[in-house]
Amino acid sequence: MSRPPAAPVDAPPMPPVEPSLSDCCGSGCSPCIVDLYQDALDRYEAELEAWRARQAGAAAPPAGTADAG
Secondary structure, three states, rough: OOOOOOOOOOOOOOOOOOOOOHHHHOOOOOOHHHHHHHHHHHHHHHHHHHHHHHHHHHHHOOOOOOOOO
């Protein structure tokens, strides 16, 4: 007998690695590594918010299953 496949794990998103100040060459690149980091940070924050919403929804009991007590 085989086991059913495990449910996929909904792991939280990983934050981007912040570049050090020395990673910027200071020559006015477009986009600058700092701009790229900010874009990645914005995406991370949106993904984290969506993940938290999924976790809150997963923790709630299914509708109609509340104890009528």
